[in-house]
Amino acid sequence: MARMVAERSDAIASLAEVFREHGYEGASLALIGKATGLGKGSLYHFFPNGKEEMVRAVLADIGQWFEDSVYSPLRDEEDADAAIATMLKETTKYFRSGGRVCLVGALAVANTRDLFAQAIRGYFVGWVDALQAALVRQGRDVEQARILSEDAVLAIQGAIVLSRALDDPAVFQRAIDQLHGRLAFDGTALDNSSGNRSF
Amino acid sequence: MARMVAERSDAIASLAEVFREHGYEGASLALIGKATGLGKGSLYHFFPNGKEEMVRAVLADIGQWFEDSVYSPLRDEEDADAAIATMLKETTKYFRSGGRVCLVGALAVANTRDLFAQAIRGYFVGWVDALQAALVRQGRDVEQARILSEDAVLAIQGAIVLSRALDDPAVFQRAIDQLHGRLAFDGTALDNSSGNRSF
């Protein structure tokens, strides 16, 4: 094997950034080449299927990062509140308080959605499910945990949109603080049985 | 003038749809021509500055619709609760339960954001301010109303993203229902004990 100095994985961080900033169609091979420092030949050597394969690699990388840094703690950490706090902290850092776009979210509202539908769905299903698990571990009702976890994930996506639109990171921060309050277990969750039977 | 059948304004609905579906860069003149039924000659006759002017016209049209159908009632309707219910109803219809993307939101997370920054900002500022006014009219604290209205607007944007990602209109609907509960004035708002928890 030749020198492994320039591996496929080395390019992925740059690829992620250029797709985040310019979208799928907006990221031309010229831009990609400039961002990665690789010529077309190298790019097509590492990603024979072109831009589509590059995005898939980026999505896989992003998915792995979230799995390790967010989903896994939410699912497995004993202290559910701590796992949720970690999620909010890591998410804030990752999205740079709304200064950084969520590539998956951006792809979800683009016309290229169908091409990556499975990966996009997996990203969000993983997030919602993991958060739901943590909320249930808090002692919440399964249904309420479902609603609440969907609510939290969409709030983060919306916070990115709004804080970018208003060009104000404080909007993102306030949304995260709101979520902190809404997701923290305050004991009242146990009281509301509202006739739900378990099965 | 020649046949008045084809006026500038007649094309705007089609333009809005094609930009919604394909984004700014993705909407080629070929697609635009097909969607509007106009050739390049006509398009550049009505919009001498090309795609940029088309998007500006679409954004102005969207802004006017929201002003009339949503912001104005929120600001001026005596019954604040009714105005909020109208907002949620009209919004659900407009975005087709998440099946239709918000062009302004999509532009906000695209690289073309800077080009339309003012219009994007105006759209969201108008929304948040109008909703805040309605919430204050309910008797809420100004600060809390601000937080709550930001929270609602970003939730709608996030609901579009998530429901599209999961390809499930029910997600959007649940988010709207949640908002209905959160925005309805239930008297507890005066206690100021909800929301903010220390951590």
Place this chain on the structure above:
DNA sequence: TAAACATTTTACCGAATAGTACAAACTAAC
């Protein structure tokens, strides 16, 4: 060293891109 393989450079392709120029066709007013 030499063969085997990995990587990169360079030149190239056809198609599609946004935008321009302008003559033809149409419509309304007189």
Place this chain on the structure above:
DNA sequence: GTTAGTTTGTACTATTCGGTAAAATGTTTA
């Protein structure tokens, strides 16, 4: 019916697009 102005079709730029081909260079293994 003529004229003046509006709208549209067509042909045309110049550039960029994603992608291909293959020779050339580099690296590792034997």
